[in-house]
Amino acid sequence: xxxxxxxxxxxxxxxxxxxxxxxxxxxxxxxxxxxxxxxxxxxxxxxxxxxxxxxxxxxxxxxxxxxxxxxxxxxxxxxxxxxxxxxxxxxxxxxxxxxxxxxxxxxxxxxxxxxxxxxxxxxxxxxxxxxxxxxxxxxxxxxxxxxxxxxxxxxxxxxxxxxxxxxxxxxxxxxxxxxxxxxxxxxxxxxxxxxxxxxxxxxxxxxxxxxxxxxxxxxxxxxxxxxxxxxxxxxxxxxxxxxxxxxxxxxxxxxxxxxxxxxxxxxxxxxxxxxxxxxxxxxxxxxxxxxxxxxxxxxxxxxxxxxxxxxxxxxxxxxxxxxxxxxxxxxxxxxx
Ligand SMILES: O=C(O)CCC(=O)C(=O)O
Numbered sequence: 001x002x003x004x005x006x007x008x009x010x011x012x013x014x015x016x017x018x019x020x021x022x023x024x025x026x027x028x029x030x031x032x033x034x035x036x037x038x039x040x041x042x043x044x045x046x047x048x049x050x051x052x053x054x055x056x057x058x059x060x061x062x063x064x065x066x067x068x069x070x071x072x073x074x075x076x077x078x079x080x081x082x083x084x085x086x087x088x089x090x091x092x093x094x095x096x097x098x099x100x101x102x103x104x105x106x107x108x109x110x111x112x113x114x115x116x117x118x119x120x121x122x123x124x125x126x127x128x129x130x131x132x133x134x135x136x137x138x139x140x141x142x143x144x145x146x147x148x149x150x151x152x153x154x155x156x157x158x159x160x161x162x163x164x165x166x167x168x169x170x171x172x173x174x175x176x177x178x179x180x181x182x183x184x185x186x187x188x189x190x191x192x193x194x195x196x197x198x199x200x201x202x203x204x205x206x207x208x209x210x211x212x213x214x215x216x217x218x219x220x221x222x223x224x225x226x227x228x229x230x231x232x233x234x235x236x237x238x239x240x241x242x243x244x245x246x247x248x249x250x251x252x253x254x255x256x257x258x259x260x261x262x263x264x265x266x267x268x269x270x271x272x273x274x275x276x277x278x279x280x281x282x283x284x285x286x287x288x289x290x291x292x293x294x295x296x297x298x299x300x301x302x303x304x305x306x307x308x309x310x311x312x313x314x315x316x317x318x319x320x321x322x323x324x325x326x327x328x329x330x331x332x333x334x335x336x
Contacts, residue, residue, distance in 0.1 A: 003105075003117070003118055004118070005098065005101075005118050005132050006118055006128075006129075006130055006131055006132050006207075006208055007094065007098075007132050007206060007208045008098060009021065009024075009208075010130075010208035010209060010210065011208075013211060017211050018211050018212065019211065019212065020130075020210065020211055020212045020215065020216060023126065023127060023128045024127065024128050024129075024130055024210075024212075024215070024216045025127070025212070025215045025216065026127055026215060026216060026217050026220075027125055027127070030217060030220070030221075031214065031215055032213065032214060032215075032216075032217065032240075032247075032281045033214035033215070035247050036240065036247050036248075036249070036281070037246035037247055037248050041243070041246065041248045042243070043251060044068060044070055044071060044072060044241065044248075044250050044251070045060065045063075045064040045067075045068060045071040045072070046071065046072045046073075046074060046253060046256065047060045047061060047064060047071050047072070047073050047074070048073075048074055048075050049073045049074065049075050049076045049077070049170070049173060050074075050075030050076075050077070051075075057177055058177045058180045058181050059181070061174070061177040061178060061181055062177070062178065062180075062181025062182070062273075065178060065181070065261050065265070065273040065274065066272060066273060066274065067274075068241070068243065068274070068276065069223075069241075069260065069261040069266075069273065069274035069275055069276030069277075070241055070250075070258065070259065070260050070261065070276040070278065071258075071259050072250075072251075072253055072256040072257065072258050072259070073170070073256060073257050073259055074253065074255070074256050076170050076256075076257050077166065077169060077170065078163070078166040078167065078170065078257070079166070080255050082159075082162050082163055082166055083163070083232055083255060085155070085159040085162070085163075086159050086160065086163040086232065086291060087232065087234060087289070087291070088153075088159070089150075089153050089155055089156040089159045089160070090134075090204045090289065090291060091234075091289065092152075092153045092156075093134065093150045093152070093153070093156065093204070094132075094134075094204070094206045094287075094289070096150075096152060100152065101116050102116070104116040104134065104147075104148055104150060105117060106135070106148075112145075113135050113201075114135050114136050114137065114145060114148045115134070115135060115136075115148050116132070116133070116134045116148075117132070117133055117134075117135070118131075118132045118133070119131070119133075123220060129217060129218060129219060129220055130207060130208070130210050130216040130217065130218050130282045131205050131206065131207045131218045131219060131280070131282075132205075132206045132208075133203050133204060133205050133206065134148070134150075134203070134204045134206075135148070135201060135202070135203045136148040136149055136201075136202055137199055137200060137201050137202070138160055138161075138163075138164040138200045138201075138202045138293065139164050139168060139199070139200035140196065140197065140198075140199070140200075143199050160202065164200060164202075164293075167200070167230060167293060168200070170230060170257065171198075171200075171228065171230060171295055172190070174228055174230075174259060175187075175189050175190035175193070175228070176190070178228075178265065178269075178273065182269055182272060182273075182306075182308075182309065184306070184308060188306070188308070189265070189268060189269075189306075192268050192303070192306060193227040193264055193265070193268065193295070193297050193301070193303070194227075194296075194297040194298045194301045194323075197297075197298040197301070198227070198295050198296065198297060198298070199295075199296045199297075199298060200293050200294075200295060200296075201226075201293065201294040201296055202291065202292075202293050203291070203292050203293075203294065204289065204290075204291055205218065205219065205280070205288075205289060205290045205291075205292070206287065206289055207236075207238065207280065207282045207283070207287060207288040207289070208282075208287055209282075209283060209284060209285050209286060209287055210282040210283065210284065211284065213281060213282045213283055213284050216282055217279055217280065217281060217282070218238060218279070218280035218281060218282050218288065219278075219279055219280045220279055221242070221277055221278070221279040222277070222278070222279070223262065223263055223266075223275035223276060223277055223278075224260050224262035224263065224275065224276075224292075224294060225262060225263055225264075225294065225296065225326070225327055225330055225331075226260075226262035226263070226264060226294035226295050226296050227262050227264035227265050227268075227295050227296065227297060228259060228260070228261065228262055228265060228295045229259070229260040229262055229292050229293065229294050229295070230257055230258075230259055230292070230293045230295070231257065231258040231259075231260065231290055231291065231292040231293070232257060232258075232290065232291040232292075233250075233252060233258060233288075233289075233290045233291075234287075234288060234289040234290065235252055235254070236252075236283050236286045236287070236288040236289075237249060237250070237251070237252050237283075237288075238280045238281045238282060238283065238288045238290075239258065239278060239280055239290070240278060240279050240280065240281060241276055241277065241278045242276075242277040242278070247279070260275075260276050260278065260292075261273050261274060261275050261276055262275050262294070262295075263275045263326070263330070264296070264297055264303050264323070264326075266318075267303055267304060267305060267318040268303060268304075268305065268306050269305075269306070269309060270305035270306065270309045270310055270314060270316060270317055270318070271305075271317045271318070272309065296323065297323040298323065299322070299323055299324035299327075300322055300323070300324065301322065301323045302320060302321065302322055302323075303320070303321065303322075303323055303326065304316065304318060304319065304320025304321070305317065305318055305320075318336075319336060321336070
């Protein structure tokens with residue numbers, strides 16, 4: 001079956017058009033023009049990861065994860081040129097002719113999410129999202145399938161390997177602070193999420209310019225399946241988070257990383273930390289891109305509320321289950 005890519009749909013629309021195919025028009029209760037909050041709003045916290053005051057850093061990360069489930073980090077230690085190269089090679093991949101990108105298409109028979117693609121299922125209401133993507137794992141080495149790493153541009157592999165190396169240090173620091181913020185030992189949370197076997201799944205989102213950004217959505221509202229997600233955006237804003245029932249825009253901060261608390265940290269912390277509900281809007285003139293890395297427990301890892309955080313006054317709020325079973329239910333929209 002030939003899958004139509006959103007990038008091809010966008011290219012086929014006449015330049016001056018102000019319509020999009022009906023399957024991309026979201027129902028009114030989701031349309032960004034109607035549902036985005038346009039008043040004074042509190043800002044997603046920005047945290048200095050280089051803060052020498054360790055207690056302050058832990059407190060800031062814990063508070064942001066309790067109140068927001070999302071924060072931006074600056075002074076994270078990843079050099080600017082490492083991030084720029086990651087972005088440049090991803091951008092070049094999406095600029096390749098369609099048939100070159102299709103070489104990396106996710107095989108329809110595949111059990112894995114890896115590869116170039118477009119969300120195949122329509123939503124329950126029959127609607128589609130204005131975004132294409134490329135998924136591949138970047139760590140640990142034993143999980144990597146280079147079949148899905150573009151060979152063009154030739155520096156794609158090196159740029160991703162260098163980014164993965166630096167990004168792992170950021171991940172380690174986040175896990176430690178989150179663990180200390182729960183009053184636990186610094187290694188507890190990372191070990192519970194799979195330790196050295198945690199899988200780092202990179203996704204590149206490509207949101208083509210859209211003639212009706214008021215009606216369409218990129219990625220629809222969801223929380224992440226991951227433990228933590230570490231995201232690099234390009235300069236085109238579009239990420240929105242639900243805070244106190246309002247959809248609010250995330251500010252673009254050059255060179256900052258956006259950290260999402262995912263479902264697995266919410267579960268391990270027995271709901272003390274919150275997985276953030278988020279979605280993306282698209283732009284009329286510019287392509288938006290983002291590079292989330294989902295830090296996921298290995299498939300067989302059993303995840304449930306940490307016993308240290310559960311007692312009579314705080315009974316477990318979540319089931320204990322293997323990550324693969326949690327993922328299956330989530331992806332198939334089944335109750336957990
Ligand atoms: O593009 C973004 O900022 C968010 C992407 C996202 O939420 C996703 O790919 O799951």
